[in-house]
Structure formats: C-alpha cells, structure tokens
Amino acid sequence: MTAEEKIYDVIIIGGGPAGLTAAIYAGRALLSTLMIERAMPGGQAATTDAIANYPGFPNEITGPELMTKMEEQARNFGLEVISADVDSIEAENKIKRIFAGGKEYKARSVIITSGADPNKLSVPGEDKFTGAGVSYCATCDGAFYIDKHVLVVGGGDSAIQEAIFLTRFAERISVVHRRDKLRAAKTVQQKAFDNQKIDYFWDSVVEEIKGSDKVSSVILKNVKTDESKEIEIDGVFIYVGITPNTGFLPPAVKTDDRGFIITDESLQTAVPGVFAAGDVRKKLLKQIVTAVSDGAVAATAVEKYLENFS
Numbered sequence: 001m002t003a004e005e006k007i008y009d010v011i012i013i014g015g016g017p018a019g020l021t022a023a024i025y026a027g028r029a030l031l032s033t034l035m036i037e038r039a040m041p042g043g044q045a046a047t048t049d050a051i052a053n054y055p056g057f058p059n060e061i062t063g064p065e066l067m068t069k070m071e072e073q074a075r076n077f078g079l080e081v082i083s084a085d086v087d088s089i090e091a092e093n094k095i096k097r098i099f100a101g102g103k104e105y106k107a108r109s110v111i112i113t114s115g116a117d118p119n120k121l122s123v124p125g126e127d128k129f130t131g132a133g134v135s136y137c138a139t140c141d142g143a144f145y146i147d148k149h150v151l152v153v154g155g156g157d158s159a160i161q162e163a164i165f166l167t168r169f170a171e172r173i174s175v176v177h178r179r180d181k182l183r184a185a186k187t188v189q190q191k192a193f194d195n196q197k198i199d200y201f202w203d204s205v206v207e208e209i210k211g212s213d214k215v216s217s218v219i220l221k222n223v224k225t226d227e228s229k230e231i232e233i234d235g236v237f238i239y240v241g242i243t244p245n246t247g248f249l250p251p252a253v254k255t256d257d258r259g260f261i262i263t264d265e266s267l268q269t270a271v272p273g274v275f276a277a278g279d280v281r282k283k284l285l286k287q288i289v290t291a292v293s294d295g296a297v298a299a300t301a302v303e304k305y306l307e308n309f310s
C-alpha cells in the first residue's frame with residue numbers, strides 16, 4: 001500500500017525535536033505514523049552548533065549530532081518520512097486530510113510540529129545579499145569568515161550563542177542590539193562579555209546593508225541619538241526572533257496574535273484530533289528540552305484520543 005492509500009493513526013507535520021520525539025512515542029505505542037517534513041529531519045536544532053543545556057551531555061553535543069540520533073531512534077520504531085511542503089489541512093472530520101506536494105495523505109489524528117523560521121530585519125540589502133554576506137545560520141556559514149569582522153544582530157539566546165560560536169572563525173564580532181541590555185540567559189551573556197573578540201553597538205539598529213557583489217558595509221542608527229554611521233563589515237548574521245510555520249493551518253486551529261498555536265494541557269488544539277508540540281506552540285520556554293517533552297505528551301495524548309476513536 002502506498003502512503004496515499006493508507007489511513008495512518010497519526011501524521012506528524014515537521015521533523016524537529018518535537019516531531020521526532022512524538023514519532024518515537026507513537027512508534028512505541030504501535031501507532032502507524034507518517035512524518036511529513038519539508039527538508040531533512042532535524043529542524044532549527046540541526047543548525048545549532050553547541051548545545052550545552054540538553055541534559056545528559058555534560059560536554060555539549062552539536063545540533064546535527066543530536067538530531068541524527070533522534071531521527072535514527074524514531075526510524076528504529078518504524079517511522080515513515082515523506083519530504084514535502086504541507087499546503088493545507090482539512091481537519092473538521094474524524095479522518096484528517098493533509099495536502100502536501102500535490103498529494104493527499106489521511107490520518108485519524110495530526111500532530112503539528114512545524115516549528116518556526118528566523119525573522120528578517122526587512123531592511124534594504126537584506127534580501128539582495130542573503131547568501132552573499134547575509135546569513136541566518138552561523139553553523140552553516142561561520143567558516144567563511146576566518147579572520148574577518150562580522151556583525152551579529154539581536155540580543156537573545158540565539159544571537160549571543162552564535163556570536164560566541166563565530167569567535168572560532170572571525171577576528172572581531174560586533175553585536176548590534178536595539179536596547180542596552182541583552183535578552184539572552186545570564187550565563188550566555190557572561191561568556192560573551194568575557195570574550196575579547198566580541199564588542200557591542202548598544203541602542204542600535206541596522207538601517208541598510210550595502211555592497212556590490214557581496215556585503216561590504218552597514219548603516220547603523222543609534223535609536224537614542226538618532227545618529228547614523230556606516231561601518232565596514234564582511235558579514236551580517238541576523239538573529240531577531242522567530243515566526244511560527246502555521247500558514248497551512250485552517251482558521252479553526254486557534255493561534256495567538258503572533259501565530260503560535262494555542263493548546264490545552266494535553267496539547268490538543270481547538271480542533272479535536274489535532275495536536276501541536278514544540279516551537280510552533282504558544283508556551284513560555286522554547287528549547288529542545290521542552291520540544292521533546294511536548295512531543296512525548298502530544299503522542300501520548302494521541303494514543304488516548306485514539307482509544308475512543310470510532
């Protein structure tokens with residue numbers, strides 16, 4: 001039987017830590033499980049260099065390594081994976097229909113673990129130089145900047161952790177932050193403040209990214225003084241938050257004003273049989289450890305939901 005002919009117990013949309021953990025738990029509960037993932041399983045976590053706060057790895061583990069292990073574990077429990085972009089879901093009936101890559105897949109339940117994508121600054125030059133000096137992934141592109149001067153935009157955990165990571169390659173890393181205090185965890189901040197290669201443009205925003213064939217400078221504006229200045233730079237790494245991937249959802253699946261899915265305690269959405277887990281869900285802490293926890297809860301809730309399915 002092909003994947004399109006089957007009716008799965010559960011279809012998981014997205015293959016980051018939440019989706020892979022949901023797959024492990026669903027597999028162990030002997031639920032027939034299909035994962036639809038737009039690229040390779042691993043999600044945003046696979047682009048993270050050093051993971052220092054995931055329990056069990058006192059000497060850190062890289063994102064790609066951790067995610068490869070999670071995928072292997074999920075596949076050991078019988079997970080099927082299809083590579084496609086989900087376009088839409090019809091979720092009002094008991095059998096859910098998922099439309100992806102021009103095909104239709106069916107399941108008794110759905111777990112949405114589609115995660116979130118990096119936000120853009122939306123300034124002139126950003127799109128033009130993406131891949132030519134503008135990057136959203138230090139793990140992917142950091143090695144191009146050996147002995148160079150790069151800018152990291154943002155003050156959250158991602159920005160500061162990746163600024164620290166870039167010190168392996170670049171000679172100088174300048175963090176541009178729109179306020180005078182970082183948002184990142186205090187321990188991460190301290191590590192960055194202790195690193196001589198990192199300096200800061202406080203109360204500043206990027207107004208424009210300039211260059212010819214690749215980035216050569218940026219215009220920074222100080223939001224307190226309104227003064228603008230141009231500084232020469234070899235690369236710009238942008239980490240200004242994330243937006244959930246929810247474009248394919250029917251309106252009946254309720255979200256908050258930023259698009260994050262609202263769930264109940266069992267991670268069920270406003271639509272019976274549709275669950276959400278990981279970064280795509282509205283919650284306090286978005287980390288790998290909470291994503292895997294969500295994945296386990298959602299798969300267990302699915303198991304209970306299917307016990308009463310007729």
Ligand code: NAP
Nearest residue numbers: 154155156157158159178179183239240241242285286287
């Ligand atoms: P975030 O925590 O939302 O931080 C975004 C940063 O970008 C903030 O400092 C924000 O400034 C700044 N910003 C937002 N929009 C901007 C704009 N238009 N122009 C300039 N600056 C802008 O996002 P994140 O760092 O990507 O992290 C996302 C989630 O993942 C967080 O919950 C984070 O804790 C988690 N995370 C955890 C780890 C870890 O623990 N290992 C690693 C990475 C991410 P303000 O501070 O002024 O708002």
